[in-house]
Amino acid sequence: MISFASPPPNSVGNSEPKCWFTAVEGLAQQLARLAVDLADRVLERRHRLLEVGGLRVEVALALLAGAQLLERGHVDRAELADRLP
16 A cells, blocks of 8 residues: 655655755766866867858859859850751
8 A cells, every 4th residue: 555644754854965965966967067068069169160161162163163154155065067967
């Protein structure tokens, strides 16, 4: 049978140090996570900057290729006069 009685009075005082220790332990874990998150942010920012730099190069090359196509003015294709003997 399940009992929903409150804990005995002498055990209430014993749980207070455990709660304090749990709070300190949780704070230590949060500080450790903060240090890891900060380092991760620095590495992620560096990665993003490299990716954006690579995209800028790709865009510049695409624009240059497009300019080259426009500069040619005419596209080589088989013409009817070239096929006649």
